[in-house]
Amino acid sequence: MNHLPLAAFPVNLLWYALPLVVAVSLVYAATRHEDMAPILAHAFRVGVWIVGFMAVVFVIVVAMLWWVSD
Numbered sequence: 279m280n281h282l283p284l285a286a287f288p289v290n291l292l293w294y295a296l297p298l299v300v301a302v303s304l305v306y307a308a309t310r311h312e313d314m315a316p317i318l319a320h321a322f323r324v325g326v327w328i329v330g331f332m333a334v335v336f337v338i339v340v341a342m343l344w345w346v347s348d
Contacts, residue, residue: 299328 300321307320 299325
């Protein structure tokens, strides 16, 4: 069994996550601040948080697939 679920998806679908993360983090940060510098700093932190959360979910899914396949 394939232990890399990421390989099952076309790589092109993963590129949709990048503009979504950027847009969500910028909009979220813009609702909290008015000046550009704090918006960009907060957007970067929120973007890192979103990518980290997605990575944790990915690791959990891979672990579950590994555990079920045995």
